[in-house]
Amino acid sequence: MSALLEVEALTKSFGRGARRREVLRAVSFAVPTGQVVGLVGQSGSGKTTTVRCILGLDRPDTGSVRYDGLNVAAARGDARRRLQREIQVVSQDPFTSLNPRMTVADIVSEPLRIGGVRDRDRLRGAAAEALGRVGLASDALTRYPRSFSGGQRQRIAIARAISTRPRLLVCDEAVSALDVSVQADILELLKTMQRELSLTVLFVAHDLAVVRYLCQRVVVLADGRVVEDGDRDQVYTAPSSPYTRRLLAAVPRLNPAAERARRAARQQAARLDTPPSGGS
Ligand SMILES: Nc1ncnc2c1ncn2[C@@H]1O[C@H](COP(=O)(O)OP(=O)(O)OP(=O)(O)O)[C@@H](O)[C@H]1O
Numbered sequence: 001m002s003a004l005l006e007v008e009a010l011t012k013s014f015g016r017g018a019r020r021r022e023v024l025r026a027v028s029f030a031v032p033t034g035q036v037v038g039l040v041g042q043s044g045s046g047k048t049t050t051v052r053c054i055l056g057l058d059r060p061d062t063g064s065v066r067y068d069g070l071n072v073a074a075a076r077g078d079a080r081r082r083l084q085r086e087i088q089v090v091s092q093d094p095f096t097s098l099n100p101r102m103t104v105a106d107i108v109s110e111p112l113r114i115g116g117v118r119d120r121d122r123l124r125g126a127a128a129e130a131l132g133r134v135g136l137a138s139d140a141l142t143r144y145p146r147s148f149s150g151g152q153r154q155r156i157a158i159a160r161a162i163s164t165r166p167r168l169l170v171c172d173e174a175v176s177a178l179d180v181s182v183q184a185d186i187l188e189l190l191k192t193m194q195r196e197l198s199l200t201v202l203f204v205a206h207d208l209a210v211v212r213y214l215c216q217r218v219v220v221l222a223d224g225r226v227v228e229d230g231d232r233d234q235v236y237t238a239p240s241s242p243y244t245r246r247l248l249a250a251v252p253r254l255n256p257a258a259e260r261a262r263r264a265a266r267q268q269a270a271r272l273d274t275p276p277s278g279g280s
């Protein structure tokens, strides 16, 4: 099985002298092409630092990130532009990640503009198509982020991420700031996008329950080290590390029947209403 993304023995420290802190201590894992891999760990375990190394925003002290065989830290020129197009990110906070002064059309088409597309019709067309995919009507194009709910903003952020037709999507706590019911909608949307666009996904979260729904593989990070890396079912039923066992014990039991009933009630309410132009 070939891996689109290979993270190899990343180490990273911040600070100097007595304040020096090792944040990543030889982090290695792979994201196989076409799969969804969860990267889970408590706050401060090094998840976002790993993501920043993958995106080329931080430089690891040692180790490397390979995307499709390409060393991310060394990529320049055309290779760099290819990475910017093919790797997209959705981050946590839907209220700060969207520029309040830009229309939704400009936000969603921004990665294409950065990639050099100038044709206005093409930019608008791509924005409309991406918005349609995430379940927002095209009247959203001329509006500003402030008039959308948290869940809708996260849909806009996902539309922006898919506008370049990326191959790898990195979600860093993409649903963590949302209400539980909205979380479920956005997770479902991400699952649909992954299938329809054949995306490879690295899904970062501190919540094991959220990851279980979406991911085929799970990597657990603790204090800058990978303590678990395996198939979803193996990790959830027979975790190899005591740390993962403790994390699992702390996961609130989800109640699927209650969740289904709640969803059915919501859908019925939505049907009685006039159909909304967007999702949650
Ligand atoms: N630029 C920086 N300078 C100094 N320390 C940093 C920097 N970036 C991250 N750190 C530290 O590195 C550690 C890991 O941070 P990181 O953001 O990777 O954790 P995380 O797993 O994403 O946590 P969270 O779940 O809270 O998002 C933390 O202790 C953080 O304070």
Ligand SMILES: [Mg+2]
Pocket: 047, 048, 049, 172, 173
């Ligand atoms: Mg983080």
